[in-house]
Structures are given as C-alpha cells and as structure tokens.
Amino acid sequence: MVVAGGFTQRVFPPIVAGYTAPPGTPDIDLIPVYDPEFVDVWELGFKLSGLDGQLRLNGAAFRTEYEDLQVQVFDSVAPVTRNIGKATIDGMELELQAAPGRGWLVDASATWLDAGYDEIDSANTLIGEDYEFERVPEYAASLGVSKEFDLDSLGFVIVRGDWSYRSSTYNDAYNTPLLETDAYDLIDASVRWQDCQRLWTVALSGLNLGDEEYLVTGVYGTAFQSLEGVYDRGRQWQLELRRDF
Numbered sequence: 001m002v003v004a005g006g007f008t009q010r011v012f013p014p015i016v017a018g019y020t021a022p023p024g025t026p027d028i029d030l031i032p033v034y035d036p037e038f039v040d041v042w043e044l045g046f047k048l049s050g051l052d053g054q055l056r057l058n059g060a061a062f063r064t065e066y067e068d069l070q071v072q073v074f075d076s077v078a079p080v081t082r083n084i085g086k087a088t089i090d091g092m093e094l095e096l097q098a099a100p101g102r103g104w105l106v107d108a109s110a111t112w113l114d115a116g117y118d119e120i121d122s123a124n125t126l127i128g129e130d131y132e133f134e135r136v137p138e139y140a141a142s143l144g145v146s147k148e149f150d151l152d153s154l155g156f157v158i159v160r161g162d163w164s165y166r167s168s169t170y171n172d173a174y175n176t177p178l179l180e181t182d183a184y185d186l187i188d189a190s191v192r193w194q195d196c197q198r199l200w201t202v203a204l205s206g207l208n209l210g211d212e213e214y215l216v217t218g219v220y221g222t223a224f225q226s227l228e229g230v231y232d233r234g235r236q237w238q239l240e241l242r243r244d245f
Helices: none
Strands: 037-050 055-067 070-073 080-083 085-101 104-120 139-150 156-166 184-194 200-207 215-221 226-231 236-243
Touching: none
Parallel strands: none
Antiparallel strands: 037 055, 055 085, 070 080, 085 104, 104 139, 139 156, 156 184, 184 200, 200 236, 215 226
C-alpha cells in the first residue's frame, strides 16, 4: 500500500526565512513537502461460528511495516508532515459475539499492539528510535451486555451496559509527559424503548458514568514552548427520540 506524498501549507508558511530557514531562501522552498509512505501488511486470522450461529469468535495476528513513515511534527511555527524513517506494528485481536437466547447479547474484544520505530532519519526529526507511537495503546479491551424485554403490544425495551479499557498513550510524537493520557476505563449504559414496528425509539443513555478524567488529545508547539490539551467532558446524559421511515 502507498500513501501519497504532499505538502503542508498554512496562511503563513511553517518555515520562515531568517528564523527557521536561512535568509533569502526562495518562497517555493519555504513550503514543506513530504514523500509517499510505503506500507506492507501481513495478516493471519480465523473466523469461528457455533451453537447454531449463537456464538462467533474472530481473531487475527498481523504485522505492518512502514518505509518513509509520514509523521506530523510541531518543531517550527506550525505543524508539518515529514518522512522520518521505518517503523513496525505487530498486533493481535480477538472479537467475540454471543447470543445465548432469551434476548441476551454479549460482545467483547481485546487488542494487543507493539508499535515501534526501526530506523529514524535524525536530520528530519527530533524523535528518537526509543520513542513510542502517538495515540497507539499497547492494550485495549471492551465488553458489552444487553437484554431485550418483549412487552407484547407495548413494544420492546433494551437495557445495555458497556465497559472499555485503553492503556496509556502519548498524544504527540515527542512523547511529552504532560500530554500523556493515563490508562483509563469507561462505563456506559442505556435504556431503549421501541414500538412493535420498531419505527419509534426513545433512549436514555449515560456516558462515562464513573466520571473518569482523561486527556483526549493534545499538542506541543516547540517553537513557542506551548502546550494545549483537551479533556473528556466527564459524565454525560443523553435523551434521544427517533422516528425511522
């Protein structure tokens, strides 16, 4: 697979003559460009189904190799994309779905990722080979359980609960400690009513019921030594009314 190259351009060029480039540098050379990224992917997986379709289990192991890896870095007055070298991501994932009957449904997933840089062009970046990939958790998992109740002529009620986990990640390529998102888990729940024709839906949902505080994203601007981060909103409630046609 090939990811096309391109250029980075803002209202003011991220490279400024006399500051981050030699004085007199032609304007055309102030526009940062980057080359294509080349990706090779190998995957071996399986799909199992049993108990008359009540149980499904899928799994896969994969390896992804990058050459001329494209990474967005913020080491000037604006973020730019550069080709910084080679990298590899190894991983495994499992997915489970079970419908044991009587309106019950269970789904679960687990993922392991080992991402790392193999070779870095130090002329293009300050990122080190021992740095971690940004926003790539080593472990992630989820579990969801729902139960549907048949109310005869009054329709259906579906009660669902969800749990998810994500290990710690960095939000920038430089692994800035202040922009690290610690490991966290979330609990969501919902109650949903539908009429017999399943045309009308009324749902009450609660998100992040544990009121977990975690950093969603962030950026570190080295030129101005500035840090910006966005945190999750915390516990939320939603009321939904929907009509399908």
